[in-house]
Amino acid sequence: MTAELRTPGSPVEAARPPFVRIAGVEKAYRPRGRALQALDPITFDLGVGEFVSIVGPSGCGKSTLLMLVAGLIPTTAGEVVIQGQRIIRPYTDVGVVFQQDALLAWRSVLDNVLLQIDVRGLDRRRYEPTARALLARVGISGFESYYPGELSGGMRQRVALCRALVHDPPLLLMDEPFGALDALTRDQMVLDLQRLWLEARKTVLFITHSIWEAIFLADRVVVMSPRPGRIASVLEIDLPRPRRLGMRESPAFGRYAAAVRQRFQAFGLLSET
Amino acid sequence: MSAERPDALTDADTEALPSAGARLAPYLYPALTLAGLVVAWEAFTKLTAVSRLLLPAPSDIAATLVSALPLLVHMSAITAAEFLLGFGLSVVVGIPLGALLVHARPVELAVYPLLVASQTVPKAAIAPIFVVWLGAGMTSKVLIAFTIAFFPIVIDTAIGLRAAPPEVINVVRSMGANAFQVFWFVRFPNALPNIFGGLKVASTLAVVGAIVGEFVSAEKGLGYLVLVANGELNTTLVFASVVTLSVLGVGFYFLLELVERFVIRWHVSARRPETGTM
């Protein structure tokens, strides 16, 4: 297939300079003196405007990889390079959604979103309309003055998502952002994220447990092995955009899902007996 | 987390039915208990005709509270100034010291063991030394109140600052926050519930400290009045002074609770005082 025939968002990785380069990145923790290899060397690139999903079993080092890319923890070996710059401290031109919503209990919903603006020393008044619009978009309007302790888990995660987007960063790192949502809201959020991405074309690293979510959103799906995490396979997802929920039942989608599932089964996960 | 507390169910119950009775219960019950005790006390003194040198009746104490009011108010002002200054000093020293324990490793290594060890020294025993050094005036009382009160503030501040969730710290770090901003945006507000816990403990300790100081040596204050009245076998005035002192202490405590409820409105314990304490 040629690049011209592709719908927007399809993988053309060779044609794009890498935005993020993950080169032989490895991580060992030392909990209570014992060495624990969380990640074996990982190498892959994220092209500019590319959406890459990572799926893998629990504990395989997905969150660790995200923290390494964000520059929040040091690598044991290898390096992360973002836009030609080697990451040795937190990378800040980014929006991060962590696995835990990580909201500040003492700030209202709106102030939690605007935390991004306050810490960066930007003009609050300029960004407040953006913050309100984002909140409305994910169905949180009317709750701007609530405290996180007064929201449901799913609502909190949506606030965290708005916080990651409000300053319009070129790179998004998302660690199971929809993990705490009910199936219905989750479908809606996946559609919203796709729409946002189609409009703004950010570079996205998206971690999930959900095979369908990974395939539905991504240009490429990286499948990881159980701990210590390695890249088990990389799938190019060649489905037209915008993708529709009904596509989940299509044969092409089913083939991708089967490919991922078979990788997991090869690791002895998903036993059916 | 509140959801994991075993009493979460009763929380939900009282929230579901916020009747006037349920809201007043935290004030009504202690008030009724107190009223009951006072009535029993009055009855006891009347029935047994116990000497008022040993146990004055509540009605006698009330009468003295009224007749000696100018004196009590004057002495209260002195004692209040002492424990408020001692408390203020505890806050001004305690919170920064708590922060240093968390953020400056050398300070922690050098100071923390000594700080803990110093708490085993009975403060009442060193109070006379303060008086020798600083005289019988207000300064010695303020410093005794401070020595007794500042420790819980230091410890609770340090605990609260340490308890900041790592993922929240990571969020602000990826926004480019420096160490000071991490402190200002995350650690300090996160520590406020603990700090207020320490302040409330310290508030009662500061009162104790001021009185201990006055017992050792003073010419003024409620503690001094207690000593003098006791020496004159004026037990009723002793009781009236103690009542005044309790009112001062409780009043200060509730003032702190009010400030707390305003400052950390977001916190569960501030929103549901009747179930969120401890």
Ligand SMILES: Nc1ncnc2c1ncn2[C@@H]1O[C@H](COP(=O)(O)OP(=O)(O)OP(=O)(O)O)[C@@H](O)[C@H]1O
């Ligand atoms: N701070 C840490 N100290 C020590 N070990 C850690 C630490 N963080 C993670 N680990 C270990 O590293 C491994 C990978 O953890 P990580 O959180 O990256 O997994 P994950 O793939 O995100 O899992 P999940 O899907 O359940 O979120 C786990 O075995 C975990 O025990």
Ligand SMILES: [Mg+2]
């Ligand atoms: Mg994880």
